[in-house]
Amino acid sequence: MMSSPPASDKQMTFFPLLILCIVLISASSVNAQQTNPLASDPRAARAGGVIFRAQCATCHGADAKGINSIDAPDLTLLWTQAGVTENRVFDQIKQGVPGSIMPAHDFPDTEIWMLVSYLRSVAVAGSTLAFTGNRENGRTLFVNNCSECHRLGNSGGSLGPNLSNITSTRSQAALRNAVREPSDSLRNGYKPISLRTSDNSNVLGIIKSEDAFSIQIMDNKQRLRGFVKSELISSRRDIASLMPEFSAQQLSDAQLDDILSFLNQWR
Amino acid sequence: MHLFAALSLLIPTLSAVAQDSSGPSYGDILQGFADSSRWLTYSGDYSGKRHSPLTQINPENVATLRPVWTFQTGTTTRGRGFETTPLIDDGVLYVTGSNNYAWAIDARTGRRFWQYRRNLPDDLTYGASAPVNRGFGMLGNSLFMVTLDAHLLAFDRRNGDILWDVELADYRTGYAATGAPLVIDGKVITGISGGEYATRGFIDAYDPATGKRLWRFNSIPGPGEAGSETWPQDAEILARGGGGTWMNGSYDAELNLLYWGVGNPNPDYFGDNRPGDNLYSNSLVALDADTGELQWHYQFTPHDLNDWDSNHMPVLADIQWQGQPRKVVMVGNRNGFFYVLDRVSGELLLGKPFTATSWAREIGADGRPIVLNDGSKGCVPDPWGSTNFMPPSYYPELGLFYLTARETCATFVPEEPQLVPGQASFGGVVFIDGEQGSGALRALDVQTGELRWEFTYPSPTFGGVLTTAAGLVFAGDHEGNFMAFDARSGENLWHYQTGSRIWGAAAMTHMLGGRQYVLIPSGTTLTAFALPER
Structure with a gap:
């Protein structure tokens, strides 16, 4: 204990503390209703991850994917919900969620923003891959195959999730899989x-x-x-998703690309 | 597994998937209580009578009425709680709550299908002081709700998705919206709150499909318009004249007229800068539903100085009046008078006090109140009034109008306010004598305005009234009791302590699975009652 630790270890323990201090100083005038003041700081997500594992993982899981049995939601899908903003997530952490077991937290605002940054970093989000399908063809395919159950903007059905913003919240690979193997990714409520x-x-x-x-x-x-x-x-309950499994024979990869391209830019 | 997958494959190809759940049409709402499993608009029908034809629960068995389930919002509420009237269709209740929460609830069990919460801005004005909501409007698979930041929303009733969202007015200047939208043929009608701020009220019609505004009636006229002669000739004063329209209205489809109450002029208590009657504040207006044009108006309290908004449910009925059939509209007013008006012409037929107010005891030949005491000679009703927006009820077979009366004593001290956009401008202070207040459920004979019976409460009360054709009156009080009375005698037959005052809300009732349910919102709970299962 008395001997000096190796220089490299010293650096490693010092560095996160330094980050924390810088982040704390830069965010000292955080206002609860502003946008995340740490949004541009990649270190905030890491600091938030530390807080998350200590404070949130008991209910939401160390991977933030939630624990179904206690209705703790999968936070990697948090940003897929309509109307979710960083402010709202901040408020929910601070004030808790009425009607649920999620309590209010008296963390300093800066730490809450770190958590928001962390949740951003683990979000299942759209990839940067370009959408290369034919949108018009995708529109026709969507209307004929999907709109009976899925809402897009002001029209469509309600049996499946609203797809209005789906490409900005789920990767293309995840969406392809959801069409091919819908029973693989059933959300609560569906x-x-x-x-x-x-x-x-x-x-x-x-x-x-x-x-x-x-x-x-x-x-x-x-x-x-x-x-x-x-x-x-x-x-x-041991039944398949109500969404049909669209095999490659029913919907080719190219057609699926068309639908995703349409969903990406349907307005 | 594969069988179900195969079955579900068929779903997208079915052409009429929504056939079983297409929701109520305008014709269905127009039918009012014809389908007893439904309650499709705020008062149950367009007339505002809040009189249900259901008779399973009756004076003989009502003493055995018991709670079946309680729904809790799971939210905290500042001040007032649930003021909503749930709607029901196809076994699903659609309920709005404080702070613009909303739910779809299984009517049999009280379990929710979905919850909606609006992400409200943190700089609400009027909406922060009264974060309430009085209910949904419904048409087809759409629900309509107004918000504390003065928007009108359309929901998909199946999952709570927002279909469209339009701004009614800029909430930052003092506006909010709290009423239950009224759905008529091809239109969603809504009013606006904000009369305590330097705002100007209106009644709007919107296209249910798109949210496009179809017309607007300004409750305070513009310069040069009819009614502006009752104000100083000053465009600035007119533009902030108040006249909120925050309570719901009634509708006569045959006459195609909307009946809507207009609130106080602003500032509330200080009138020196607004000499004149200040139309159409404190009035009932009858509007052409196609155009929003004013057909007639009646002003209950000219040049109001007491915040006696006329935002009450106008109650429409067809009655025998002095031997002749007459289409009337009835109002129990904050100023302490009960009114019967011809709803075709606006002619005043009856105006009689239903409280002990010394403000005025009669209406003159010119249709105006003969004011005896503007408050300087002892007390007058407080700003909450002799009654308020809590719905009354009319029982046609008995010819009785039931309302919650408030006996209060207030002294108003006006003071010229600073007018700052987004800040309330009451224009003075009010001293309310807490020792003198009481409340009562009163049954008035609509032919004479005379009191037939009353049941007194220990404090001024804000609970609304429901009647049923079994001869029952359901009412709530400030102490939290939900009660049933014999409609003829006034005898109290049953009560249940809900645990929180019943404020602004009235009960609704419906049939489900062969049982009659009665629902009352109170605080942050909604409780459903029925007779024990045999």
Whole structure:
């Protein structure tokens, strides 16, 4: 303990502290309603990661991908939600999320901005790959194959997620996979269920909410329906996503590129 | 697994996927209570009677009424809480809450399908002082809600997605919006809050499909326009004359007229700089629903100095009046008078006090109140008024109008305010005598305005009223009780302590799975009641 550590180790322990100090000084006048003052500082995300693992990982997981059993959301998908801004994420960390187990945190504002920077850095985001498909062809394909269930701007269905900003929040590879293997990436709110009701009819839908006694779904006709579990004959969850698997025979790679190009620039 | 995958493959090819869930049409809303499983607009129908035909819960069994579920918003609320009336269609409740939260809720269990929260700016003006909302409008698969930053939103009711978002006015100057949009044929109608600020009120119509504004009625006229002669000839004063239109209106489809209340002039208590009657403040206006043009108006409180907004639910009814059938509109007003007006012409038929106010005791032959005490000779009703926006109810078979009355005593001390955009300008202070306040549920005979019965509350109360054809009145009080009364006698038949005062909200009722439910919002909870299952 008394002996001097090797120079390289010394540097390594000193450097993060220096970063922290610089970041703290540069952000000393942070206002809660401004944009992230640390946004341009790549060191903020690293500092935020340290705080995240110490303070947030118990619920959100060390990889920030969330823990389903306690409804702690996958924060790598945080930025895919409509209307999410850095300010709003800042507020949610600071004030907590009403109606959930997410508490308020009295961290200094600077540390919250570091967390925001970290969450930005782990986001599942669009890649920089160019979209090379034919947009007009993509529009036709989208209308014929997707719009019944997916919303784009002011039109489309509601059974699947809103795709208005999807290319800026998911990579092309992830989107291709979601079309080819939709059951691989089921979000909460879109998990499929098959119910046999008391009148012996089958209802296929996606789970919106559930407690010990009841379940709330959107059925495959896009109708919100609630059921009391004791009145159901049976229910099955081990079923595929309601979204069809589009194989390469049904939708070629080129056609898929067309759709993604259209989604990227549909306005 | 493969079977379901194969089944689901068919989904995109089905041409009429939305057939089962296309939602209510204008014709459905026009039918009002015809389908007892539905409640499609704020008052249940366009008339504002808030009188349901349901009879499963009746005076004999109402004592066994019990809570079935409670929905909690899970949010904190400053001051007032839930003021909403839930809408229901196809077993799903659509509910708005404080701070522009909103939910779709399973009506059988109280479990939510989705939650919406608007990311509000931190410099709200009027919206910060009253962060409330009174409900959705609905058409097809769209819901409409106004916001504390003075926008009108259209939602996809299936998942809470926003379809369009339009600005009604610049919230930073003092505007906000809190009412339940009224959906009529091809239009979404909404008013605006802000009369405590140097703003100018309006009533707007928007295209439900696109959010395009179709017309605007300014509640304070512009220079040279009809009504401007009741103001100083000063464009600046007119442009900040107040006249909020924040409560909901009623609609007569046959006459194609909208009936809407207009709020106080600004500044509220200081009138020296605005001599005259100050139209159309404190008035009921009848507007052509196609154009927004004024057909007639009646001003309840000319040159108001007491913040007695006339933002009440106008109640439409067809009654026998002195032996003749008459289409009337009825208003229980903040100034302490109950009014019956011909809703075709605007002719005043009856104006009688329903509280002990000494402000005025009669309406003169010219239709204006004969003011005895402007507040300088003892107390007059406080700025919350002799009643307020909490919905009243009309029971046609009994000819009785039920409202929540507030007996209060206030002294107004006017003072010229500094007018700063975005800052409230009441123009004085009010001293309210806390020792003298009380409240009451009152049943008024609409032919005479006379009190038929009352049930008194220990404090001035803000709960609204629902009646049902079984002979029941449901009402809430300031102490948190939700109660049922015999509509004929006023006898209290049942009560339930909700745990928070019932403020501005009135109950709604619907059928579901063979059971009649009654719902009341209170604080940050919504509770559903029904009779025990047999």
